[in-house]
Amino acid sequence: MATLMIQGTTSDAGKSTVVAALCRALARRGVSVAPFKPQNMALNSAVTEDGGEIGRSTALQAQACYLASHSDMNPVLLKPETDRGAQVILRGKVHGHMDALDYHAYKRTAKESVMAAWQALENRFDVIIAEGAGSPAEINLREGDIANMGFAEAADCPVILVGDIDRGGVFAQLVGTLALLSESEQARTKGFIINRFRGDIALLKPGLEWLEERTGKPVFGTLPYLQGLVLDAEDSIGLTHAEKASQTLNVIVPALPRISNHTDFDPLRLHPQVSLTFVGPGQPIPAADVVILPGSKSTASDLAWLKQQGWDNAIQRHLRYGGKVLGICGGFQMLGEWVDDPDGLEGKPVKVAGLGLLPLTTRMVAGKQLRNVRGVTVAEGVTVTGYEIHNGVSEGQALNAPLFDIEGRPEGAVSEDGQIIGTYLHGLFDHPEACQALLKQLGLVNGEQSDYQAHRERELDRLADMLEAHIDIEAVIALIDAGASPSQ
Numbered sequence: 183m184a185t186l187m188i189q190g191t192t193s194d195a196g197k198s199t200v201v202a203a204l205c206r207a208l209a210r211r212g213v214s215v216a217p218f219k220p221q222n223m224a225l226n227s228a229v230t231e232d233g234g235e236i237g238r239s240t241a242l243q244a245q246a247c248y249l250a251s252h253s254d255m256n257p258v259l260l261k262p263e264t265d266r267g268a269q270v271i272l273r274g275k276v277h278g279h280m281d282a283l284d285y286h287a288y289k290r291t292a293k294e295s296v297m298a299a300w301q302a303l304e305n306r307f308d309v310i311i312a313e314g315a316g317s318p319a320e321i322n323l324r325e326g327d328i329a330n331m332g333f334a335e336a337a338d339c340p341v342i343l344v345g346d347i348d349r350g351g352v353f354a355q356l357v358g359t360l361a362l363l364s365e366s367e368q369a370r371t372k373g374f375i376i377n378r379f380r381g382d383i384a385l386l387k388p389g390l391e392w393l394e395e396r397t398g399k400p401v402f403g404t405l406p407y408l409q410g411l412v413l414d415a416e417d418s419i420g421l422t423h424a425e426k427a428s429q430t431l432n433v434i435v436p437a438l439p440r441i442s443n444h445t446d447f448d449p450l451r452l453h454p455q456v457s458l459t460f461v462g463p464g465q466p467i468p469a470a471d472v473v474i475l476p477g478s479k480s481t482a483s484d485l486a487w488l489k490q491q492g493w494d495n496a497i498q499r500h501l502r503y504g505g506k507v508l509g510i511c512g513g514f515q516m517l518g519e520w521v522d523d524p525d526g527l528e529g530k531p532v533k534v535a536g537l538g539l540l541p542l543t544t545r546m547v548a549g550k551q552l553r554n555v556r557g558v559t560v561a562e563g564v565t566v567t568g569y570e571i572h573n574g575v576s577e578g579q580a581l582n583a584p585l586f587d588i589e590g591r592p593e594g595a596v597s598e599d600g601q602i603i604g605t606y607l608h609g610l611f612d613h614p615e616a617c618q619a620l621l622k623q624l625g626l627v628n629g630e631q632s633d634y635q636a637h638r639e640r641e642l643d644r645l646a647d648m649l650e651a652h653i654d655i656e657a658v659i660a661l662i663d664a665g666a667s668p669s670q
């Protein structure tokens with residue numbers, strides 16, 4: 183039983199990717215390994231096999247280990263609902279809503295859950311690859327920390343620090359981060375990984391030697407910038423998309439302030455016949471074949487945002503021109519007549535008018551619905567898989583014409599003219615046949631099959647290959663075996 187923690191000098195330094203790569207590299211060598219992220223802040227979540235909710239990036243790392251995901255792999259998940267408050271998920275279950283100050287105080291209690299979850303994993307697996315959050319040098323958040331060094335110290339595990347050279351200033355990132363750590367934290371930091379390097383490594387060499395000399399710690403390797411990597415993102419939306427050979431179906435998605443599970447769209451980003459564009463605030467809304475309203479952590483406030491941006495009128499115009507609209511989860515709720523949140527589960531108590539495109543109303547009720555599902559499309563009987571994460575319960579006539587049949591339970595809605603479609607299912611494009619069938623319903627008549635699951639598996643292997651080629655993995659394994667002993 184041994185734990186290694188990967189921390190980063192900044193958010194988005196590539197920790198999740200390094201952890202996924204390391205997990206796959208070790209798992210395919212036959213090591214019994216599991217991922218662990220003590221605390222994550224993200225609106226992309228997954229339903230675990232034990233019926234809990236964790237960050238998607240951790241669920242992907244579980245897949246990298248050939249494991250089903252488990253709530254213990256990410257015991258604290260913070261899902262921001264406003265700029266200052268978040269829903270706190272503890273070991274897979276909703277604990278409540280807290281603002282930043284309350285949470286800071288609550289961390290001491292949360293730490294017990296974090297350590298209990300880690301213990302449970304340690305009992306099941308030989309190696310745990312833990313992932314930090316943000317940077318360990320956030321000195322204002324250091325007290326009672328559970329996300330980075332607070333966990334590493336409690337678990338007494340070694341740490342590797344990842345710096346992102348693509349942002350520039352990587353030596354300052356690494357040396358500066360180290361300088362801000364306490365002596366014991368510095369000692370447990372056993373070396374570095376430089377991420378996202380492009381160019382001639384010969385030019386970087388003198389810098390790496392300087393870094394090793396200056397800190398007395400090794401650089402385990404320098405990872406290249408990976409082009410076109412599409413894997414479940416932790417939170418931020420990568421707005422670029424590769425050029426497509428033939429652009430057939432133009433899909434636009436408003437980048438809602440509280441968009442949740444935008445990973446639903448990854449299969450579309452990769453699909454050779456789909457051009458997917460996220461439209462941000464203030465951007466003109468381009469002409470499109472399909473508008474998809476994504477999931478939202480705060481349906482009512484995102485709906486207000488949508489109206490402020492003029493999307494309600496744009497969608498009406500889009501429909502008049504024969505376009506189609508798909509709403510997923512929060513987006514589905516927005517398509518109805520009312521969204522009612524009497525207890526303020528997602529902010530303040532409100533009742534707001536929806537877009538009025540489907541005869542249904544939604545009420546937010548306590549007790550989150552969390553489930554992985556499997557069913558068929560009503561139109562063609564094609565297999566679909568997905569998962570549900572929502573408080574809302576919808577009612578109304580629209581539900582009499584469902585989109586899916588989930589083992590006898592009608593799910594979603596299709597308008598009479600087929601222009602407006604809604605569903606609570608996330609991950610609905612993941613299954614290749616479902617993706618093809620749904621794109622057909624959205625207007626792509628001769629759609630090819632695009633297998634996103636197979637893509638994910640290939641990408642994980644590609645990541646592990648890349649890691650093996652550029653990192654001294656034997657040294658990393660030796661570090662895992664040695665633990666946090668004061669070797670340097």
Ligand SMILES: NC(=O)CC[C@H](N)C(=O)O
Pocket residue numbers: 442443476477478479480481510511512513528546571572573574575
């Ligand atoms: N995942 C979602 O889009 C959730 C929708 C909404 N916030 C609810 O909880 O019902």
